[in-house]
Amino acid sequence: MKIYDPLYGKFDVENVLGEVIQSPPIQRLKNIHQGGACYLVNPLWDVTRYEHSIGVMLLIRKLGGSIEEQIAGLLHDVSHTAFSHVIDYVLKHEQEDYHESIYEQVIEQSSIPKILEKYGYNYKHLLYEQEWGLLEQPLPLLCADRIDYTLRDLARSEEIKVQRATSFLDSLVVVEGQIAVTSIEQSEWFVQTYYREVIDYFLHPLNIYVNEVMTKVIQRAMEHNILVVDDFLLEDEQVLHMLRSSENKEVLTLLQMIHQEVEENEHKYDLHVAKKIRLIDPLVYHNETLAPVSHLSIKVQSWNEEALIKSEKGTFVKVRTKN
Template sequence: MGGSVEEQIAGLLHDVSHTAFSHVIDFALGNEKEDYHEKIYQKVVMGSEIPGILEKYGYHYKDILIDDPKWTLLEQPAPLLCADRVDYTLRDMYRYDQISLEEAREFLNDLIVHNGRMHLDKIVAAEWFVETYYKEVIGFFMDPLNIYGNHVLSKTLKLAMDKQILTLDDFLKTDQEVISIIKSSKDPRLENLLSQIHDHVGAKEDQTNYDIHIKNKVRLIDPPILLGEGTVMASEVSRKVKVMGENALKKSVKGIYVKVVSN
């Protein structure tokens, strides 16, 4: 999309500080902004081989990785389009068989750059992406079974930290390494929590008789569309996009009520 080599480097490395279990650490720490990986980004980069590799090819890591706002294709405030949101939406939804590779490629063909920012050139493309995005952040992130798994795992991680079995530095290891540390402690409370995550557990949405109520970070999307020489937000020209956004906001603010059903 015309991004410089520097912006492409920033894009490749922008999530390098994600911890084991990704955003579950935010729930364990009570971090509502879900940005722990951003808070430790500079520390992780400086403690890695990345600065040396970049220097070898004539780039300085501070010029590329520490000043994110200048990369306007990579990051934009919600509800705008950016490479980060497009990346995880298309990748995850393709991985979970919600969209085809052909659909993803067709959407990418409709992306254009205007004044350094991502736009779409068709209303129908905006409607498709908004629907796909909400399949991710509402249908998938807020799926009752995912909520249950994240809830139990975050309780496990928090307890392990409280007991000083895990440190924050341990979260820079892999998922399996973190689980191995917990299991090797032989702590009965931790073993009990981990035993609650298994193949036969079920979960359903139930606002009356619920075991868990969780509110995720509010994630909304409203792609800008280039019509003629001007930019309009998709919700201004598509009732479908407007309604999807209103419904997503309502559900995000209310949160999800989950009833656990064990088989």
């Protein structure tokens, strides 16, 4: 199977990867948006879990990861619900990990185990992220998941150039099982870029507002038995159709509120949200040694302090009154 990705280029992938990609659970991710409901108000916030999953697989491949780890990368988001992390807010999963709690169940009830068995792979071995050090690492380290969603979201929204992202990707190496960067300058660039993602995008007042409204919409829909938990494994537009077709005035009124204009206003606000804190500190490989870039760059120390303050402070959203 031939694959093209704007960040990583062209690849011929093995048959097992091709069959998993073509399976219904992975194809479903084409219609699950990574940013929750924000694609409804900004056409540049429309990256899908499918694009990201393919990207993670290809980045692991680029870094020399095994076929097994590439499969794990391809599957890592397969249990994401409609509107992604919105369902974490609906179900009050503060660590934004509901999809992880149903991950094994979703795979077991799909065609994926038989596809993997056909090629001699045990799906249970692929389920555990601690086995795959390129795919996932705890913050503040780099991992394929974290790198891909950062670069992909910002390239799509035209906040960074694809060529600049490619230059960073070419500076990555794997040392002692860890993803590291070969220069301080490239590390500094990624730290700045990452905070554009988790501060300027994740905490953008419109992003916060739209996902908060969608959270309330879905909560009300559940209270009125319009939606049940099993519906969360449908696609975004399928769930949206169920909401729009409900004829429930409260749900429909809330849905219309998504399209309000908002601004950040710390002194006069309608909504305040603080999400989980995400700080980054890439390892730099220089002179055959590994060190966090914060040990080598005063700039990164400052940016991390600023990001911590902003994350703890959260976002204060004011809905603009239409004249």
